[in-house]
Amino acid sequence: MTPSKITDIVRLRLGNQRLTRTYFRTPAEVVSWLGAVQAQDYLGAAWGVGLRARGVTAQDVGRAFDDGLILRTHVMRPTWHFVAPADIRWLLALTGPRVNRALVPYCRKAGLDEKILTRSRTAIEKALRDGRHPTRPEIGAVLRGIGVDVRGIDLAFVIMRMESDAVICSGPRRGRQFTYALLEERVPRATALTRDEALAELTRRFFSSHGPATLRDYAWWSGLTVRDARSGIELSKNALTAKDFDGLTCWSVASTPAARLQSPTVRLLPNYDEYLIAHKDRDFVKDAASAGRAQVRSELQHLLTIDGKIRGTWKPRLTRTAAEVEVRVFRSLNTDEKRAVAAEAARYGRFVELPVKLTA
DSSP states (O other): OOHHHHHHHHHHHHHHTTSSOOOOOSHHHHHHHHSOEEOSSHHHHHHHHHTTSTTOOHHHHHHHHHTTSSEEEEETTTEEEEEOHHHHHHHHHHHHHHHHHHHHHHHHHTTOOHHHHHHHHHHHHHHHTTTOOOBHHHHHHHHHHTTOOOOHHHHHHHHHHHHHTTSEEEOOOBTTBOBEEEHHHHSOOOOOOOHHHHHHHHHHHHHHHHOSBOHHHHHHHHOOOHHHHHHHHHHTTTTEEEEEETTEEEEEEOOSOOOOOOSSOEEEEOTTOHHHHTOSOOGGGBOGGGGGGOOOOTTTSOEEEETTEEEEEEEEEEOSSOEEEEEEESSOOOHHHHHHHHHHHHHHHHHHTSOEEEEO
């Protein structure tokens, strides 16, 4: 693909991801726009939300989470995501069955048959009823009390199954510990969507916020089969626009044209950020000038991007008095790029409400 076409894709994705310009002012607006935000690293995901909203701090994201304005559960691919309360039920109904099928071999290996999982569900529902919010170890103790002795990863499989079955979801944090709540108590009832309605809604949500993107990207991100992903595009065809990028068909939802990318546009992206993790093919974000040194697991590391391309990695370390940010680049930066990195590090400091100590 020609460099100009790649630049067009990167510019449009940055805009639709709200990484260049945003009018969002709350964490809930960001999560709803993206549809779901991968969030097994809570602090990283919180910063990913903060990057896409004006003036939002880590405390703001934490309050939204504790108040149930954003939730965390296993949905789509079998991993944690932030989701909006209004979306959680139809998302689980659409993608939960495939998550459960993915869990079958692990549950079987752990000796967790349907009879045991049903007993576990009854015990967990009883333990969480009337607004009680236990931690994972406390749920494990409840299960051991009925003779289901699961620990570690096996306990995680039980909880994941309860999440994908729409029994439980995240509760308010207890200090630094995460808790669980009954979904029926945590989330007000909403009008149910048919499967086709849910499929069309998820499709529109993805291509609005993550486009231009391919069918392969969408199937990967959603955890749906390629057949279902293709059906979602067909159901949403009146809202979608297809564009050919040198033989690659990408879909998006028509919106205000993305502004010209102002260079250098620097972002300190968290691990698993939607800008990267949502796409199966991530070649578009590799920097050709430093490709030989860019041997990174983009889903695992915090990444420095310049003009949408991976140019290095970074590590945050929070102390009581400072946010220490260590940046490692794949090639030398010019003066403007160095200033932009410093400005972005300062933005991270405002998010965590600590002065920044930048090492680059």
